[in-house]
């Protein structure tokens with residue numbers, strides 16, 4: 001059974017997900033960080049596979065991707081590293097990245113490799129809904145992988161329904177149309193939008209991402225959604241490349257309170 | 258024989274290439290454009306304004322000039338389509354004039370654009386000044402240095418120029434930054450992409466606005482030669498907009514041989530090149546599936562060319578299709594070949610072309626031309642912006 005589904009069946013609120021880039025701050029960091037995050041209390045993880053031109057990312061995640069590439073991280077190496085994933089980490093794992101590296105790897109091969117190492121789902125922000133449906137959906141389903149789509153304040157209700165019908169894990173609700181790591185001033189309008197989506201009673205749970213960096217923003221997200229994702233704020237704490245693992249427990253504690 | 262279909266289909270693809278590979282944040286903007294661009298462009302009042310601006314502001318039609326001394330040197334009849342004589346000195350303004358009217362009709366208040374050589378940035382700043390709209394231009398840090406006069410021109414016309422400091426600090430990175438800006442300002446901003454790249458409908462829209470080049474050329478050829486069927490049509494390719502404009506009305510006429518010149522930089526296999534059709538593989542960059550230079554792992558390779566306008570790791574999706582279907586022949590021209598061609602045209606015809614254009618001109622050296630052959634070359638821009646590079650290269 002898909003670990004994501006299990007998680008969402010068991011836990012309906014305060015789910016904390018953490019994003020980090022594979023191969024940052026050092027090539028061998030991937031599984032060590034995942035282990036430490038599980039131990040510290042994260043509920044599921046997004047492991048970024050780096051891309052040279054990450055359009056939807058701000059400077060912090062751009063930099064982590066560039067460093068990871070310089071460190072030699074590739075999809076091939078990531079899948080090798082993840083061979084030990086399931087003997088070391090039991091929480092759900094998603095891979096997150098851009099379409100081009102996945103297409104070069106071959107989407108069918110990518111899905112197979114991901115399933116083999118025990119990955120539960122994939123987030124590819126620049127893979128359009130229509131291409132997913134037409135070209136790649138079968139590969140995802142065959143391998144039991146959830147594909148996670150994004151929704152923004154500008155996404156129409158009709159499109160949200162369509163996304164809901166194609167989603168099998170959760171829906172990634174962006175707090176704003178923004179690149180990652182943008183300082184967002186949380187206005188009441190955002191609350192209205194969260195409420196509007198919540199009131200649609202979708203089949204999939206909602207997880208809020210972008211601009212979540214502390215307990216206050218995490219708690220606020222949990223008023224409307226099953227949980228929230230922290231990316232940039234966590235990647236920043238990893239920049240201390242000699243001692244990055246040591247910061248993880250206190251970081252998680254700070255968010256969860 | 259069935260004529261190949263070279264045009265965009267209803268899903269936004271040219272054969273295997275194109276589409277709109279964009280994050281959800283950009284979906285409403287792209288969807289709005291996709292649903293409206295053809296209708297807006299077809300409106301009579303849009304057309305009246307466009308035609309007036311092209312005539313009285315841009316200075317169209319641009320002349321088709323029979324270059325007699327160049328023709329004598331190569332033993333053929335060589336015509337230059339003088340896009341260099343447009344206001345702001347290149348073909349880029351054909352597109353920005355069209356898109357600025359479109360942006361106005363969509364109620365946008367703020368314009369963003371990327372630029373490489375600075376020609377598109379200047380052409381965008383120009384139409385923004387004309388319309389009194391806020392203008393933000395992203396330009397790679399490297400390009401800001403090598404195209405300083407264009408940076409000054411943009412600033413004089415009121416644009417804000419923001420350096421792109423990521424990656425190779427050239428056109429690709431400026432495009433990333435412009436897209437990020439658009440993601441963060443999705444409601445009031447229109448992104449004027451400067452070439453036939455990006456998500457559908459941009460490649461189609463930009464090629465429509467540039468198609469005036471071949472539309473005029475056909476009429477001018479009839480007047481000057483009695484036929485609208487040249488033997489060869491040549492253009493340089495960065496993203497591919499002057500080439501698409503130059504080829505547009507010749508695509509279905511398979512007797513006309515179309516040749517596109519890419520930048521080989523220091524040589525196709527030197528590791529310092531931008532010859533995408535040779536070095537590229539199918540992939541996704543800046544919102545479309547196309548040919549692009551990349552590693553086995555799908556990381557985009559940093560291109561190199563002496564000309565900032567050709568320094569791009571991809572080509573527009575329609576070019577990828579025209580390459581795969583072999584309708585257009587793609588050739589690679591080195592820095593040195595392009596520079597010599599610029600010098601030659603300056604000496605023979607008193608026309609100093611842009612280094613980008615030098616790549617198309619250099620192909621003449623490699624062709625076996627016959628006396629009666631009619632050759633049209635898109636003179637995409639003038640060389641004023643490149644004087645610094647010419648001075649250094651030729652020790653002037």
Ligand SMILES: Cc1ncc(COP(=O)(O)O)c(C=O)c1O
Nearest residue numbers: 452495496497498499566637638
């Ligand atoms: C004079 C000139 N020609 C050609 C180009 C290349 O662009 P495209 O391939 O879109 O025509 C540029 C780009 O800056 C240019 O300034």
